[in-house]
Amino acid sequence: MVRRRPSDPPILPGFSHVRVLGSGGFADVFLYEQNMPRRQVAVKVLLSDVVTEHVRQMFQVEANLMAQLSSHPSILTVYQASISADGRPYLVMELCSAQLASRYRAERIPVAEVLGIGVRIGGAIETAHRQGVLHRDIKPSNIMLTAYGHPVLSDFGIASSLNAATTQESVGMSIPWSAPEVLLDETTGSVQSEVWSLAATLYTLLAGRSPFEVVEGSNASEALIGRISRARVPSLDRDDVPESLETVLRRALNRAPARRHSSVLELVRDLQRVEAELGLTPTQADVAMDDWAIASAGDPHDRTIVRAAAGKPSGGARGRRLRRRRAVAAAPEPEGASPRTAGVRRVRQSRMIAAALLVIAIVVVGLGATATLSAIQAADGSLPRVSNVEAAREGSTIIFSWSDPGLAEGDVYQVQVDGGATTLQRTAEFAVAVVEGDTVCVTVSVAREGRVGAPSDEKCAVAE
Numbered sequence: 022m023v024r025r026r027p028s029d030p031p032i033l034p035g036f037s038h039v040r041v042l043g044s045g046g047f048a049d050v051f052l053y054e055q056n057m058p059r060r061q062v063a064v065k066v067l068l069s070d071v072v073t074e075h076v077r078q079m080f081q082v083e084a085n086l087m088a089q090l091s092s093h094p095s096i097l098t099v100y101q102a103s104i105s106a107d108g109r110p111y112l113v114m115e116l117c118s119a120q121l122a123s124r125y126r127a128e129r130i131p132v133a134e135v136l137g138i139g140v141r142i143g144g145a146i147e148t149a150h151r152q153g154v155l156h157r158d159i160k161p162s163n164i165m166l167t168a169y170g171h172p173v174l175s176d177f178g179i180a181s182s183l184n185a186a187t188t189q190e191s192v193g194m195s196i197p198w199s200a201p202e203v204l205l206d207e208t209t210g211s212v213q214s215e216v217w218s219l220a221a222t223l224y225t226l227l228a229g230r231s232p233f234e235v236v237e238g239s240n241a242s243e244a245l246i247g248r249i250s251r252a253r254v255p256s257l258d259r260d261d262v263p264e265s266l267e268t269v270l271r272r273a274l275n276r277a278p279a280r281r282h283s284s285v286l287e288l289v290r291d292l293q294r295v296e297a298e299l300g301l302t303p304t305q306a307d308v309a310m311d312d313w314a315i316a317s318a319g320d321p322h323d324r325t326i327v328r329a330a331a332g333k334p335s336g337g338a339r340g341r342r343l344r345r346r347r348a349v350a351a352a353p354e355p356e357g358a359s360p361r362t363a364g365v366r367r368v369r370q371s372r373m374i375a376a377a378l379l380v381i382a383i384v385v386v387g388l389g390a391t392a393t394l395s396a397i398q399a400a401d402g403s404l405p406r407v408s409n410v411e412a413a414r415e416g417s418t419i420i421f422s423w424s425d426p427g428l429a430e431g432d433v434y435q436v437q438v439d440g441g442a443t444t445l446q447r448t449a450e451f452a453v454a455v456v457e458g459d460t461v462c463v464t465v466s467v468a469r470e471g472r473v474g475a476p477s478d479e480k481c482a483v484a485e
Contacts, residue, residue, distance in 0.1 A: 028068055031105035036064070036113075047071050052116070055100075062100060066111040075420075075452060080110040082446050086154055087112075087177045094307055095145040097165060097175040117165035117173060125161060125226045132261055135226045136296050138164065138172045140304035143219060143289035145174045148309040150212055150285060153435075153445040153468075157210045159218035160198040161225055196242055197231035198222055201250045201276055209438070213278035216288055220273030223292075228257055232274060252276035266295045400466075404474030407434070407465040412482035419482045421451045421463050428467065435468045437476070459484045 027049045030038040039052040042063060051064045067080065084102035091098045098115035105111055124130065142164060146156060156163075156177055163176050200217035202208050224232045232255070233248040234240050254274045257267055269291040275281050282288040286308065293303040405426035413420050421436075428434075428447075436444045436451045439462040444451070453461045462481040467474040 028066065028109075030064075031066055031107055031109055031111065033064070033105060033111070036062070053113075055113075061116050063114045063116045064111055065114065066105070066109050069107065069109055072109060075450070077104065077110055078448050078450065079452070082448055084110075084112060085447070086152075090145075090149055090152065090154065090177055093145050093148050093309065095141040095171070095173050096149075096177070097173045114175075115167070115173075117167050117175075119162065119165055121164050121166055121172070121226075122162035125229055129229070129259070130226050132227065132259075132263075132266070133296070133299070133301055135223055136266075136292050136299075136301070137304045138226065139219065139223045139292045140289050140296075140306050141172050142174050142222075143285050143292065144306040144308050146215055146219060147285040147289065148307070149177065150215070151309060155210045155212075156215060156218075158195065159215060159222055160195055161222055164222070196245050196249070197234060198225070199249065200278070201252055202278060204246050204249060211278065212284060213281050216273050216281045216285055217278075219285060219288065220270050224254075224257070224270050224274070227259060227262060250276075263295060263298065265298055266292075269295060400475040401469075401472040402475060404432075404467045404469055404472065406475045407467065407477040410463065410465055410477050410480035412480055414482070414484070419453045419461055419484065421453070421465075421480060421482070423449050423465055423477070425449055426467065429469065432467055432469045435466045435473055437464045437466070439463070439479070439481075457484055 025044065027041045027044045030041070030049075030051045030053075033053065035056050036053040037056065039054055039061070042050040042052050044050070048065050048067050051066065053062050053064045054060070055062050067076070081102075084099065087096075088099045088102065090096050097117065099112055100115070101113040103111060142159075146159065149156060154177065156174070158176060159174075163174060165173050165175050167173060196204065198218045198221040200214035203210060203214050208214060221232050230236070233245055235248075238244070252274060254271050257270075269288070272291075273281050273288055282291070286306070289306045293306065296303045405428070407423050407426050410421055410423045413422070433445045433447055434449065436446065438444075438453065445468065451463065451465075453463075460481055460483050462479050464476040464479050466476045
């Protein structure tokens with residue numbers, strides 16, 4: 022495979038370019054030194070040939086989301102986001118190591134370490150879900166390590182949004198760690214599909230290969246998809262892996278989404294039980310518990326903002342509406358494609374506060390907040406209502422747009438695609454990559470502090 026040459030590093034005020042760290046399909050990553058405060062950082066820069074006005078808008082939304090999420094101790098820190106003088110959007114990020122992505126193939130990672138990674142990364146994913154964000158690309162190469170060895174999750178949604186805006190075949194996940202329903206176009210992603218991806222990632226770290234990869238045999242895309250679709254999880258060939266952990270992973274990798282853990286937090290608790298069974302001190306699960314998150318956490322079966330598409334018919338016109346995601350093979354990632362080690366991580370919360378928050382989470386989930394959740398799910402008539410959704414075709418993309426009905430500071434739009442997941446955003450425009458014959462329908466509501474207003478009339482568009 023011929024690799025392209027890295028693009029020229031942009032001139033960034035206050036930063037000095039050091040060297041290239043790696044190249045991907047849509048961006049290059051460079052090592053820069055920040056002048057004040059003086060530190061080394063990783064700068065991800067989008068390629069100029071994929072940048073359009075729409076991509077810039079999507080990049081801004083995703084950068085804001087990642088910056089908000091990066092206050093979590095297990096999510097990669099974003100220091101800054103802007104557009105360079107030559108028009109390329111860029112992110113300035115904490116510099117971390119990507120060695121985990123290659124380490125699992127070179128050595129046997131201890132069970133205790135894998136459990137700790139699962140709990141910490143699971144806490145990050147659960148926190149994102151409570152803010153209405155799906156990662157859509159959970160895999161070993163997106164788990165970085167800080168200078169102190171703490172795992173952090175990177176690339177929250179930026180790659181999937183860019184793909185959706187620039188290609189006909191939207192890619193949100195890589196085949197080896199994708200749930201069957203995602204590969205078969207039954208959903209664009211859900212909480213249950215992310216439970217699968219986290220479990221597949223943990224299995225990979227333990228086995229030294231992805232769950233359905235075979236040592237002797239074909240691991241081409243078609244063969245992998247066939248094995249993943251059947252979801253017959255092979256046993257881990259390790260004497261030090263307890264049966265209880267294999268049982269947890271098999272449940273999370275069940276073919277039927279409804280038979281998996283109902284949330285990532287439920288999977289995290291199972292991992293903590295395995296830690297206790299092995300005589301280990303259970304790893305702390307950091308989950309955001311502000312007022313909005315507490316209201317959303319009452320019923321583990323309630324998805325509030327994030328909804329799965331499971332249960333929709335896969336055939337017929339409605340089942341064909343969202344055949345816009347096509348899986349691609351997970352090509353070997355180039356060495357150095359992710360930021361390398363250095364940098365300092367934020368100070369963690371004290372154990373006392375963290376323990377108190379965990380107790381609150383357990384009590385809230387245990388008791389349920391039925392009245393609160395009912396209020397969230399019911400349309401709030403006091404919020405402004407979007408009334409004029411329009412659709413326009415631009416090449417292989419349908420652009421839905423609408424007028425601002427009067428958003429207040431902190432409000433967001435909740436865009437529901439029929440048969441797909443829900444998206445939260447600030448911009449009054451939503452893009453869907455389509456193929457000929459697809460019909461896509463959306464509704465738009467205003468969300469404010471956990472409350473959701475009445476949805477707009479459904480707007481449908483046909484890709485002719």
